[in-house]
Amino acid sequence: MKQVHSQHVDDESYFDSYEETSFLKTSYEEQIKLKSQYINTQFQSLDIKSDIKPIILADHPQHYRHKVTSSATNTKANGKWQLKLGFYIENTHKIKPVFESILQHKAIENTLKNIETILQKNKFTAYVKGHSRGIIKHVLIKRSYDSGDLLVVFVTQGRIFPNSKQIIGMIREKNPSIKTVVQIIQNTDTHIVLYGEDKVLYGPGYIIDKIDDLSFKLSAKSFYQVNPEQMMKLYHNAFDLANINKSELVVDCYSGIGTLSLLAAKKAKSVVAVEMNATAVKDAIENASRNHINNVKFIKDDAAHFLETYQERVDVLLIDPPRIGVSMNFIEAIKTLKPKRIVYISCFVETQIRDIKQLNHLYDIEAVQPVDMFPYTSHIENIVLLTLK
Ligand code: SAH
Secondary structure (H helix, E strand, O other), rough: OOOOOOOOOOOOOEEEEEEHHHOOOOHHHHHHHHHHHHHHHOOOOOOOOOOOOEEEEOOOOOOOHHHHEEEEEEEEEOOEEEEEEEEEEOOOOOOOOOOOOEOOOOOHHHHHHHHHHHOOOOOOOOOOOOOOOEEEEEEEEOOOOOOOOOEEEEEOOOOOOOOHHHHHHHHHOOOOOOOEEEEEEEEOOOEEEOOOOOEEEOOOOOEEEOOOOEEEEEEEOOOOOHHHHHHHHHHHHHHHHHHHOOOOEEEOOOOOOHHHHHHHHHHOOOOEEEEEEHHHHHEEEEEEEEOOOOEEEEEEEOOOHHHHHHOOOOOEEEOOOOOOOOOOOHHHHHHHHHOEEEEEEEHHHHHHHHHOOOOOEEEEEEEEEEOOOOOOOOOEEEEEEEEHH
């Protein structure tokens, strides 16, 4: 089995495509077998202190995605063009006008259906490169696992969204769970979905989700794991491995909206968290005060740049980068700082192993814990615990 390599730098920003669904016709049991074999093969050449732990299974392997990015296209029906929502076909610029899938939560699918119908009835068309009329590019929906609340994002070409108030009223009448609607305004042709100014059209611009007893603000532009049930297991297992105590100093790199940082802050003396996305950092700071957590500091910076210049002691380093993994400069900074333990969470095992190999002479691979975060796709989430020799 090969994990699909894509150009995604930040999963939050790029198109969802059918590449994600390569295991659609494989039984869940078989998927787990293939994923376990894949992890075993990948780690074969490495010396691990204990057996690779069994992959953590999903209790609900279908309809788990709480974030869906659909893209708009125009299809001909009864001699007339009409807007359809769907997903990109892998490695093409073509959109398949079907958004139903085994992956996404039914409430999101249902909402997309209603939005599509209402946009059609109101004669909206999809933006097509080179044509001046259509405006809709993407419709993205996030759902709070805790409350069922929905955040809807319309990505449009240009600022104009005719009758947005009435349109949102009609959509909310069908789907009262929609608590906020955001427009992202684009003026260029870009493959980054969430690029552009964001304008709140309805509600506060965010929804709230809960992890354990902490609450988190989810906004249009910041990263949040797409599978909440597996996310909880991922985080709990990561902290079991990290075994952080009240005297320890923690650095959380690639911290997003501060999920791991705040969970760590409850166990540690203090936490410093680093994240490049300005919206995510803003959310993270608000999440800390929302939860009355004071022993955490959020810094907007490139993780490698930050770590290279960091002077304090680091007991535990948490790393959760996008698929590209970390840079050589980041590795060099680890070699200088020498944290006692590193918990490396990754959604792309090949780059994770590449990075770990660079630290082989300094760190033992204490534990490997895969998590089935993305059932019915070839992707695997994996936690590795490294301890200083
Ligand atoms: N730990 C968080 C987020 C992980 S996703 C969680 O579990 O929710 C990876 C995060 O890394 C994203 O928020 C992305 O914006 C951020 N990121 C990507 N490249 C970065 C870089 N070079 N420096 C710092 N943060 C980066």
